[in-house]
Amino acid sequence: MNRRMFLKAVPAMGLLGVTNVSFSEDANTAQPIAETDKVSLEADGVIKLNPPDLNGEISLMQALKKRKSTRDISDKKLTLQQLSDLLWSADGTNRPDGKRTSPAAMGIYCVDIYVVLPEGVYLYDAAKHELKPVAKGDFRKSAGMQDFVFIAPVNLVYVFTLRNPKDSPAPSPVPEEKRKIWGDVEVGCMVQNVYLYCASQGLASVVRGMVDQKKFGETIKVKPEQIIVAQTIGYPK
Numbered sequence: 287m288n289r290r291m292f293l294k295a296v297p298a299m300g301l302l303g304v305t306n307v308s309f310s311e312d313a314n315t316a317q318p319i320a321e322t323d324k325v326s327l328e329a330d331g332v333i334k335l336n337p338p339d340l341n342g343e344i345s346l347m348q349a350l351k352k353r354k355s356t357r358d359i360s361d362k363k364l365t366l367q368q369l370s371d372l373l374w375s376a377d378g379t380n381r382p383d384g385k386r387t388s389p390a391a392m393g394i395y396c397v398d399i400y401v402v403l404p405e406g407v408y409l410y411d412a413a414k415h416e417l418k419p420v421a422k423g424d425f426r427k428s429a430g431m432q433d434f435v436f437i438a439p440v441n442l443v444y445v446f447t448l449r450n451p452k453d454s455p456a457p458s459p460v461p462e463e464k465r466k467i468w469g470d471v472e473v474g475c476m477v478q479n480v481y482l483y484c485a486s487q488g489l490a491s492v493v494r495g496m497v498d499q500k501k502f503g504e505t506i507k508v509k510p511e512q513i514i515v516a517q518t519i520g521y522p523k
């Protein structure tokens with residue numbers, strides 16, 4: 287299978303365990319799906335995520351009570367709706383001005399989320415609520431050092447960027463050291479959002495400092511020190 291075929295066909299089939307893939311124009315208006323439902327892919331391999339399902343079953347207080355780290359994670363795939371909701375919880379756009387579910391100092395979003403699926407690595411585009419393909423193949427061994435990482439259906443890797451305010455070409459007035467601290471705080475918020483989403487859905491999750499920063503950095507073409515932490519998500523065993 288060549289790269290074009292991979293980008294077009296493999297990602298959604300593999301990551302979601304689907305058997306029925308279609309190329310629909312109206313991905314963003316799709317209703318919540320089950321594992322065998324349709325998955326929308328752009329011709330360039332971009333995965334269009336579903337709008338968030340805002341009808342959670344449990345209260346925030348109950349989710350907080352259930353929040354915990356779980357490492358006994360099965361290889362069962364998430365649905366596209368679950369993956370969509372997970373990423374929206376982490377850092378999705380929740381207001382018309384483009385601001386997000388996680389806060390960011392001065393509104394400078396300086397953390398990218400890389401999504402490691404069994405078939406490839408994707409970059410989450412919050413503004414478009416979609417996943418852009420970055421590398422094909424199974425990179426779970428670079429995304430962690432613990433056995434559960436290698437079989438889990440989803441691993442998120444949080445990566446610091448030195449993006450300028452509002453993408454301005456001018457240098458930021460804030461020193462890099464300070465921005466790095468702010469980035470760490472931003473990631474902390476994302477991680478907790480994901481924990482709470484997982485707690486609310488009966489999914490398992492654990493944040494991890496153990497990432498092969500050098501290897502994963504090479505995969506996504508960033509410096510090792512830009513990789514902050516990772517988080518594994520899946521069904522509990």
Ligand SMILES: Cc1cc2nc3c(=O)[nH]c(=O)nc-3n(C[C@H](O)[C@H](O)[C@H](O)COP(=O)(O)O)c2cc1C
Nearest residue numbers: 353354355356357432492493494495496497515516
């Ligand atoms: C910054 C950070 C890094 C962590 N790194 C790892 C890790 O590499 N592997 C792991 O299994 N757990 C890791 N954890 C999870 C902690 O072990 C866990 O949060 C702690 O034992 C408390 O358990 P709880 O999350 O269930 O409350 C990390 C937690 C944090 C906050």
